[in-house]
Amino acid sequence: MLFDRRPDAGVYRVDRSIYSDPAWLELEMRHIFEGSWIFLCHESQIALPHDFITTTMGRRPIFVQRDGNQRIGAFINACSHRGAQLCRTEQGNRKFHVCTYHGWTFDATGQSVWVQRPEQGYTDTFTLEDVALERVARVESYRGFVFGSLNPEVPPLAEHLGGAASFIDMLFDQCPEGWTVLPGKTSCIYHGNWKLMLENGGGDGLHPDYAHKSLLGIAKRKTERAGAIRTMQIDKMHEKIGRQWTFGHGHTGIWFNFPNPEDRPIYRQKDRLTQAFGETRATWMTSIFRNLSVYPNLHLLDQMATLIRTFRPISVNQTEITFYCLAPKVESAEERIRRLRQYEEFFMGSGMGTPDDNAEFEYCQAGAGGTSASGNSFISFGLHNRIVGADETAQALGIPLESSGLIGYEGCSMSQFDEWLRLMTRSGGMASS
Secondary structure, three states: EEEEEHHHHHHEEEEEEEEEEHHHHHHHHHHOOOOOOOEEEEHHOOOOOOOOEEEEEEEEEEEEOOOOOOOEEEEEEEOOOOOOOOOOOOEEEEEEEEEOOOOOOOEHHHOHHHHHHHHOOOOOOOOOOHHHOOOEEEEEEOEEEEEEEEOOOOHHHHHHHHHHHHHHHHHHOOOOOEEEOOOOOOOEEEOOHHHHHHHHHOOOOOHHHHHHHHHHHHHHOOOOOOOOOOOOOOHHHHHOOOOEEEEEEEEEEEEOOOHHHOOOHHHHHHHHHHHHHHHHHHHHHHHHHHHHHHHEOOEEOOOOOEEEEEEEEEOOOOEEEEEEEEEEEOOOOHHHHHHHHHHHHHOOOOOOOOHHHHHHHHHHHHOOOOOOOOEEEEEEOOOOHHHHOOOOOHHHHHHOOOEOOOOOOHHHHHHHHHHHHHHHOOOOOOOOO
């Protein structure tokens, strides 16, 4: 049995083979990364007509592109002739994609516009429409976040996001001019299963005081140094006012009150935001640590820094993480510098926080053992005290919840695995466990 799920008794156990058996990854690729909604990019990364960006959906290489009318589409990154990849750079701007193998050419809508010697090679019934690029079945955007699915039967994106959309709104309502992904990105690879990253950023409120102990010590020392760009204080999270939330469909969040919100770039906008949205919502926008995990591959963080973090499985025990810094399109040079320094300090592959987490993921992977290893993870903190449905804070903000718990609540991981099991079993992908 993979899961021992008895939350009323305060028990939730997970068989560790779920992190180490390659057979599970094969099914995850098919039913989760290729069968559900996944995050693709932010619209600002393809801001101009004919901009494109390449990424993957499970095992399939794809590219996302704006056409000449600013419409966004996504296509399998493979020529419809012999399957050679068309887009061989991470991003760019092209009206036409020409396959270097045989010259077949496609426009920004995926339509074939030229093939070699058609009058000699094909029948009279052949048309260029017959060899258009394969489209990603569903592409939708929410507040600039572009999601796609290879499965045409997924529900509408808004339905899929549910209450998680409120955390996205909380960020994007801050700046009327809009947000942009700043140029550049940073990526790193850890030797561990992708679900370890999902669980960590999606609501692990128990690890910071231990995994990030050295970083927290540096942050305290910086408060005493004149002129330093201060680190946001996250030590002793459990002593702060905060909760952990599950939104359904595997989406989770964690929030608590920052003790030093004045050190965040957005804090200077609090008066304007209070006038526009009221005191409660303005406080949530400027003074609350917020982690949102959108199942299965996106973390939207508005906390020690503001960023997008995506992750994808390379193998059962290898995961790539990519970080993008988010910023308002309009902010002062001083605020932009503060934003970048805070982003660099904790996140990125070279930050002080990411190596801490990656090292622990690798130790967890080593502890999980091989496919024949036995052992269970006891992921049960706070289950017996959970609130089913919206708690008082969520009700006041009008945010629908699946459940909530105190800081450290491991019902977030339970909710993620509930979605894992739903997706893996809905089409007969595995025997119910």
